[in-house]
Amino acid sequence: MTYAKKTFGQNFLKDRVALEKIILAGEITPGEVILEIGPGRGALTKFLLGAGAQVVAVEIDPDMIEVLNETFESEITAGKLIIHQADVLETDITEFGLEQGSYKVIANIPYYITGMILRTFLESENQPSRMVLLVQKEVAERIVDGEEGGKKKGKRSSRTQQKENILSLSVKAFADVRYVTTVGAKSFSPAPRVDSAVIELSDISQDRLRDAGITSQDFFLVVKRGFAQKRKTLMNNLKQGGFDPVAIESALTNLEVDLRVRAEVLTLDQWLQLIKNLYKK
Numbered sequence: 001m002t003y004a005k006k007t008f009g010q011n012f013l014k015d016r017v018a019l020e021k022i023i024l025a026g027e028i029t030p031g032e033v034i035l036e037i038g039p040g041r042g043a044l045t046k047f048l049l050g051a052g053a054q055v056v057a058v059e060i061d062p063d064m065i066e067v068l069n070e071t072f073e074s075e076i077t078a079g080k081l082i083i084h085q086a087d088v089l090e091t092d093i094t095e096f097g098l099e100q101g102s103y104k105v106i107a108n109i110p111y112y113i114t115g116m117i118l119r120t121f122l123e124s125e126n127q128p129s130r131m132v133l134l135v136q137k138e139v140a141e142r143i144v145d146g147e148e149g150g151k152k153k154g155k156r157s158s159r160t161q162q163k164e165n166i167l168s169l170s171v172k173a174f175a176d177v178r179y180v181t182t183v184g185a186k187s188f189s190p191a192p193r194v195d196s197a198v199i200e201l202s203d204i205s206q207d208r209l210r211d212a213g214i215t216s217q218d219f220f221l222v223v224k225r226g227f228a229q230k231r232k233t234l235m236n237n238l239k240q241g242g243f244d245p246v247a248i249e250s251a252l253t254n255l256e257v258d259l260r261v262r263a264e265v266l267t268l269d270q271w272l273q274l275i276k277n278l279y280k281k
Contacts, residue, residue, distance in 0.1 A: 021181050026104060028051040029052075031052060032103070035056050035098060037117065038107060040061075042071050054081075056082050084096060088120075089116055101128070114139055118170070123174070129204060138194065166227050169271060177201050179198075180198035180200050183198060228241060233259075234263045243278060251273075255277075
């Protein structure tokens with residue numbers, strides 16, 4: 001038995017119902033390419049192959065590579081499963097033959113690299129067409145529900161005022177996002193200290209930023225400076241971030257929002273308009 005390693009943040013999913021929900025969210029068409037990050041012992045890999053996918057698995061742990069080679073010997077021989085020993089964050093995915101929109105990412109990823117995985121693939125010139133990820137539940141809620149997501153203590157309720165955060169805006173700038181299901185800690189071996197959740201990212205593209213006429217660099221710069229100090233107004237944060245006060249006031253006025261507004265209150269569309277106005281020549 002090959003055991004999970006804390007070094008790689010390994011928690012192996014063993015719940016069949018959760019695995020089936022991941023596959024359904026992936027909307028897999030037989031023959032299409034799925035990039036699986038950190039397949040571990042291959043529980044999800046088995047379901048992906050069962051759905052007819054051609055799986056490109058990227059695993060950093062050499063011990064797990066041995067397990068996968070033994071478990072899926074026939075699938076590897078048939079070309080249905082291709083395994084790479086690599087750190088996906090340190091590798092150009094074109095080396096795996098993956099091009100813009102030609103693949104999906106479906107994976108149970110280590111909690112500690114969730115943000116890096118999202119940014120790597122969403123900002124890439126070779127974006128996947130869809131991502132289905134198993135992540136920490138609190139992170140999933142913060143992405144989907146915004147600022148208050150992680151404070152719901154497991155009860156997901158609607159609100160009249162959506163409050164965003166840097167993470168939720170960063171994801172929604174590139175994709176539509178949906179909370180699929182909660183996965184309890186006991187569904188894993190070893191069991192993590194917190195619950196997890198499956199999120200689905202669809203309609204992934206650069207179009208939202210491109211249509212607004214701004215770059216991803218401009219987007220992240222303004223958003224990060226806007227959220228620099230949570231208790232300060234957006235205007236004060238942007239002023240301290242080096243933006244011209246007159247330009248800030250003009251941009252906020254054009255949005256017809258209170259000049260005392262805080263960053264969390266603006267929607268993605270308002271952020272895009274704000275940034276466009278700030279950089280207007």
